[in-house]
């Protein structure tokens with residue numbers, strides 16, 4: 174495949190980093206592997222001893238695992254929505270960041286559902302979902318939606334990388350297996366205009382499909398809670414609320430990832446302040462939207478003040494209960510990012526990244542606060558003499574598996590960056606020229622009238 | 623050599639199965655005897671084998687066969703029945719015999735209760751009362767709706783049962799149930815099950831780790847023409863059980879027409895506003911036989927304080 178100058182430069186810049194690994198890199202990697210092994214150890218204990226080793230009991234039957242599940246599915250929005258929309262709008266600055274966004278999507282769509290499996294009492298009966306699945310159950314909707322979403326994002330990422338795979342195939346690598354690998358995945362792509370046209374059309378179609386799919390996935394997830402008759406859950410706005418929260422956290426994670434890779438691979442010339450600024454503004458708008466939903470959700474349940482809704486609200490607003498967490502998740506995590514990004518003097522690469530960290534962490538806490546206080550508030554009085562049945566405290570096993578998930582996320586990211594340049598190398602020609610298109614459409618309309 | 627061994631083991635296997643089969647068939651005939659009398663070695667009985675010949679079997683080899691309803695039957699329900707329960711709150715004094723009886727029958731751990739007795743108070747101005755609460759076996763069961771594999775199901779006789787062989791332990795039904803009726807098996811069952819039969823959704827035992835259990839209205843007892851164990855256990859006759867089709871409920875000593883009882887005594891559904899249409903009716907705690915304080919007799923002072931604190935209205 175013929176590469177232009179810029180692409181060749183990029184390729185030459187990335188390939189050495191892909192085939193080697195520094196000393197500090199090995200060290201960081203071993204730390205990650207250690208955490209992952211810790212997770213496997215915890216999993217082993219949980220399988221042998223049963224779920225008694227978790228903090229979950231008969232009232233709080235879902236805990237950290239489900240919070241992590243929602244969290245990871247949430248950040249998967251980075252690739253799906255952000256890159257899908259940016260692609261369709263033909264936004265010029267998207268090119269250096271789009272690959273990272275899509276990788277986030279795929280990794281988190283793999284890790285997220287793993288937490289559902291951890292929460293299942295009988296992993297050995299997973300096949301019952303296929304044998305006896307009932308379409309009436311929102312869990313089945315979830316299984317269908319997430320697996321479709323995962324396949325869709327893999328196709329999307331693959332289409333978006335084919336040009337790079339072809340370039341890598343033609344690169345004189347020393348190791349033979351890389352050649353074979355890239356040759357296999359590049360499927361004879363050579364960049365002629367016909368192939369390019371088809372590829373662009375495929376990308377357009379996939380990004381148009383992936384956007385509604387992403388919205389659907391998180392809506393279904395929200396409905397698992399929204400459809401049950403529990404205070405704090407049984408709410409009609411849960412689906413859009415979850416979707417907005419998800420894009421918010423997804424954008425946050427994207428900004429953090431950009432910052433890390435920029436430092437790690439010295440990508441200052443590719444990922445610039447412009448990217449941080451633009452993404453920061455997207456983050457700010459989403460933050461405002463999210464704050465609006467939060468306000469509207471809690472205002473209505475407080476004003477209506479139904480007994481059970483109030484029980485949950487009292488727990489959230491009780492300084493001895495969840496107040497400080499709630500304060501952080503619903504107020505600090507939104508107001509601080511908005512203010513910092515809103516005021517131009519505060520806006521810098523580092524500050525935008527810092528507020529993204531706050532926002533992402535706040536959103537994780539928010540997921541925890543959606544699940545636990547509600548489950549700690551059954552409709553009947555909690556008259557159980559066993560304190561662990563009344564109040565949920567996550568155990569070391571659950572934390573180990575949580576950290577293992579985060580470590581796995583970083584590890585897989587690292588792995589990806591060894592096979593693919595994390596900034597797309599070859600820029601495709603934009604398939605449709607929208608200015609042209611608009612002109613012809615307008616002409617046709619004028620002719621008719 | 624190898625062949626001979628194989629043959630022998632096959633023969634052994636054949637004999638074992640044969641005795642087992644005969645034992646089972648025989649036991650059906652002498653169910654009542656075999657479990658009461660101590661059997662002496664050497665005594666034999668004549669039994670009819672499946673192919674119609676009479677055989678002599680040592681009595682010591684015979685054990686009682688209890689055959690719980692198989693999965694297919696257990697999913698369909700007992701024909702022409704519509705089970706219903708009426709709980710008379712005016713009579714309850716937290717004797718907790720329903721709880722302990724149920725725990726014994728279903729091999730439950732001390733804290734796990736399929737029927738719970740709550741202390742309730744509707745408002746600060748009204749007197750507290752004790753409130754026994756089994757599974758309501760709703761006609762619109764939220765748990766059945768959400769189960770992804772149909773492990774929780776509704777039967778023609780009105781019961782909602784759980785099939786522990788099918789349950790995947792997702793616990794969705796536990797979050798969906800508004801009445802906290804479900805209990806999860808968090809670890810391997812500690813003590814050996816007393817059950818001498820295989821698992822059936824109608825007996826709910828032996829338990830299986832990682833699955834959900836709950837009050838099943840004792841359909842295995844119903845098949846034998848007996849009342850659920852909580853009903854027979856209660857010293858105050860609080861719980862009435864019966865069949866809506868026959869329009870009769872009984873607590874073992876007294877019987878009422880179901881329709882008249884709930885009509886005259888203003889029977890009601892607990893949290894009817896949830897739209898679950900329970901099959902358990904409550905008779906309001908009017909003209910009580912006991913002061914609610916009597917219910918604290920069996921409890922320690924700490925427990926009493928705990929109970930009283932939990933019903934204090936915060937708002």
Ligand code: SF4
Nearest residue numbers: 769789790792793795
């Ligand atoms: S825990 Fe078992 S019975 Fe309950 S919804 Fe899940 S699979 Fe069904």
